[in-house]
Amino acid sequence: MYKYAPRGFVFSKLKLDLDLEFININDCFFYYEQDLDFRIKKSRDGQFILLIGTFLDIRNTTSSIDKSMDALFESLKSNKMHEELDFYSGRYVIIYYEEGKIKALSDATSMKSIYYNDNFNIVSSHFSYFKKIDESITLSALEKYRLTKCKRGYKYGYPGFYTPYKGYRILPPNFEINITDKNIQRFFPREGLLQDLDVNEIVADIYLYMSNQIKSLINMNKKLYSSLTAGVDSRYTLTVTKDFEEIQHFTYFYDGNKIHLSDVNWSKIISKILKLNYFVLDVDGEFNYSSVDYKNYSLNLRNNSVYGTHAHRISFAYSQKFGSNSVLIRSNLYEIGRQFFSDRLKNINFDRNSAIDLAKTFTYLYDKNLLGSILVQDVFLEYSKTLVNNAIYNYDPIDLFYWEHRMGIWHSLVVSETDPAAETIVLCNARKILNLFLSVTPEDRQGAVLFKHAIQQYLPELKNLPINKILDDVYDSFDVVLKISEDYIDVSIYEAEDSDDHEYAFYVYLNNKKIDTKWYSKANSLRYKMTQPGVYAVRGFIKKQDNVIVAKTSNAARYLGSIKNLDINELNSSNLVEGRNDIRTSNYIFNTFYKKGTSSKLTVLLNGAVGDRKKVILPVFQRYSWASEIEDHVLNINDPTLELDKNLRLGWYLGSKKFPLLPEIREVILQVAKSLNISIGDIVIYGSSGGGFAALNIAAYMGNNIKSVAINPQIQIKDYIATSTVNLFYEVSGFEYSDYHTSIIDVIRSKENDFKGLIYQNEKDVHHYTKHFTPLLEALNIGTNNFIHSNIKYIIFNDPRGHVGESKNMFSELIATVRRQ
Structure with missing residues (x-):
């Protein structure tokens, strides 16, 4: 329990008359409440770090607080502590000693506040502690202006990091205070922001960073609650929280608020579709706000935790509903990522x-x-x-103003109100994640494209549910969800409220044509066996008691047909079938999709990164529907490297160091070409992004004038923007950064005129243009008289969308272009 303020502290150069536990640190005094988590690490020369609050390493889930402290302390000694802190989320304050100065800073958005005074060498988590220290507290000029001339409440905290009291301020995010001389200094940003990043490249990294935090909290045995609404920010949080049965999702409402009730109705539908552990918190109906308990609770909040009133009733409801050791996951901070x-x-x-x-x-x-x-x-x-x-x-x-003032001040005050009930976490509260939010194009930020892309990728079940739409009649709202399981589609109709009076019917569609009907019955689900390849969808109908019928069409799903299993040594033109062929080599099974052509040429299509592995069912055949655009035989090959780990999204077709993939995929391509009587010079290997890297790499490995097309390719794996994918790949494959086939620059230098390659690069794909394409040009002197590889050509195009692929029309043109080289 706490005496004054929940999880509160005071750090002072002088001893204070506070009825709290304290410890001495370098002739200073650290006072703390009994419910406060903190760690301290010192060195013999007086250097120390005091870590206060919840501290989560977004890079992994295995790092204990003590290990994180060790890493932080090492970074302090090497003058890289601020860089290290970019990768920590949670809600924390750090006080540290360096070069004769004691400094304090907070988490990325100052969710754990630091209050200070112009005249005292003291910092604290709550202003209320100063009321027990300073008997001469008076109102600030800002507060007097508000009371006498403005006569209105200040919105979103007090202007400019001030408080209602003279000389007292709150430290904004990205600043630190020297407790000795009370000097305030900005420490972030330290360098320029990467700009115009493609959302496809960073969604997976952010998902992993957020997921790691939840896993860490579960390892800490925290009771987790996540607030769910109909908004885009809440649904972005849901992309991660829905994977953890330990989390209780809930929606609160009060005052008969129309928006709150709509949140409840949508959230009920969402919770049914996703099978969430979910409850509704009726703030008005479940609790008595005229009780002595509530009045004492609210009075204690105002006296000890906050100096304003935002939603004391909600805080009280949380305190009655949540148990001890609880963590509330909120979503407010995502607004920083939008304009x-x-x-x-x-x-x-x-x-x-x-x-x-x-x-x-x-x-x-x-x-x-x-x-x-x-x-x-x-x-x-x-x-x-x-x-x-x-x-x-x-x-x-303007972005930093919203980050540091709107969210750094107002949000921290709002969060403080619920402290007696639970600790609060926002999964994007790390500078690394917020930087990624700000790095996409202004247009994408304004349209919340990053958030919506993540929602589409990780919550495909909610594809038909609108965001931020008021839902008036809950019985007119439902969703139809389709999933593929082997040769069957499973379809379910979900409603916000169950009703025994409803009947359900289904139309089954294949390639937009109705092929079957299941008439009305009490069954709100359907299992249907697929017999033909194509795109399936189902339209679901609900007949209500008054014979009113409503309908909605499900998400679509593609079925690729039955599978032919082949051994590489038995492969020939008679047993290679159109559609799925799984080809077995010495160490791998290559899942392929073959389209028969009318020419004597072969195009091999490779994949880039796939989506969320929890949602994506392997194998994946990207661009396979484009095969009809060309006369070539077309072979799509899924990357077996992805089987090395259930979370791996990109493997660059390299396999593992123990079992390299290049010799075996070479064998597959040559054997398919041989069975079709196609010469190696008539083969084109084609891929985009990670698949573009693989296309260049495999073509170089095979040699013999083979051709390749690479769209916005990575050039060196270590420079891929999704660092979590890079780290996981090297970990599970056993390869090292220095290994030969992880760098196209090294590969091309060694091959000279042995293969032909065409690179199609978007100059608006800022990361790939500057970090991959340009270093390749410079390393190989491409475009100069000293160009060492005359058979590598490139075409630069301009598409403001960034890391996007070519158009379907350009697909056939690029293949024709490289064949002419």
């Missing part, structure tokens, strides 16, 4: 390099009714001076 202020700034001209212009703009965004207040503008001017003169590199000051 939340973009519409409000459309017709406003201001200089982003002018501190005065920024201060006026911040005042307008904070509350346009305060534009006439010089006092408020001066407060924001103090902050805006930290954003100019290249202090934030290429970051947008």
Whole structure:
């Protein structure tokens, strides 16, 4: 339990008269509540790190707090602590000693607050501690202005990191305070922001970073609750939380609020589809707010935890519903990843390099009714001076204002209200993740494309459910979900509320043509055996008691047909069938999809990264529907490397160091070509991104004038933007960074004129253009008189969408182009 404030602390240069436990650290005093988690690590020379709160390494789930402290301490000694902290989420404060100075900083969005005073060498987690220390506290000029002239509440915290009390402030995110001299210094950003990244490249990394946090919390034996609504941010959190049965999802509502009730109705449907552990929290109906218990609870909140009122009733409801050792997973911070202020700034001209212009703009965004207040503008001017003169590199000051003020101040106050009930976590609260949010194009950020892409990838069951739509009649809302299991489709109709009076019917479609009907019955599910390859979908119908009928069509799913199993040594033209062929070699089974052609040429199609392995069913055959665009025989090959680990999304067709894939895929391609009487010079190997890397690599390995096309390829695996995928690949494959076939630069240098390659590169794919394509040009002197590989050609195109593939029309043109080389 806590005495004053939940999980609270005070760190002071002087001994204080506080009725709390304390320890001495370097002649300072650290006071703490009994329910506070903290760790301290020291060295003999006086250097120390004091870690306070919940600290989660987003890179893995095996690192204990002690191991994280060791890594943090080592980074401090090497002057790289701030870089290391980019990879930690949670809700924490760090106080550390370095070069004679004691400094304090908070997590990425200051969810765990740091209060300080201009006159004291003290920092604390709650302002209420200062009320017990300082008997001369008076109202600040900002608070007096609010009470006398403004006569309205300040929205989203007090302007410019101030509080209602004179001399007392709250430390914003990305700043640290020197407790000795009370100097405030920005420590982030430290370098420029990667820009215009493609959402496809970073969605998987973010998913892994967020998933690791939940696994760590489960390992800590925390009771986990996750708030669920109809909004995009909540659904983004759900992409991860839905995988953990340990999490209780819930939706609260009160005051008969229409939006809250709509949240409840949508969430009921979602919870049924995903089979979530779910409950509804009726804030008004379940609890008595005229009781002495609630009045004491609210009074204690105001006296010890917060100096405002946001939603005390919800906090009380949480405290009654949740047990001890609970963690509440919220979703508010995702707004940082969207251009939340973009519409409000459309017709406003201001200089982003002018501190005065920024201060006026911040005042307008904070509350346009305060534009006439010089006092408020001066407060924001103090902050805006930290954003100019290249202090934030290429970051947008408006983005940092939303991050550091709206979320760094207002959100931390909101979170503090629920502290008596539970610790609060937001899964994106790490600078590494927030940086990735800000790195996609402005258009994608404004449209929440990253979030929606993740939702589509990790929640395909919810494809038909709208986001942020008010649901008035719950009985008119339902969803039809289709899944493929071997040769069957399984279809279910989910409703927000069950009804024994409803009957259900189904139309089955193949390639958009109705092929079967199941008439009305009480069964709200259907199992249907597929007999032909193609795209299947089902339209579901509900007949209600009043004979009103509503209908909706399911998601579509593609069926590739039955499988022919072949041994590589038995493969010939008579037993190679159109459709699925699984070809067995010495160490691998190559899942393939073959389309018979009319020419004497063969095109081999390779995959790039696949989607979430929890959702994607292998094998995958990307672009196989494009085979009809060319006359060639076409062979799609799934990458067996993915079988090395259930989470691996990309293997670059390399297999493992123990069993290299290149010799065996070479054998498969040559044997298929031989069975079709196709010469090696008439083979084109084609792929995009990771598949483009593989196309170049395999062609170089096979030699003999074989041809390849690579769309926006990786060039060196170690530079792939999805670092979690890179690390997992090297871990499970046994390869090392220095191994020959993990770098196309090394491969091409050794092959010279032995194969032909065509690279089709989008210059708007910033990461691949700058980190892969350009280094290849420079390393091989491509485009100069010293170009050492005359058979590598490239075409640069311009597509503002970034890391996207070619069009279907360009597919056949590129194959024709490389055949002419």
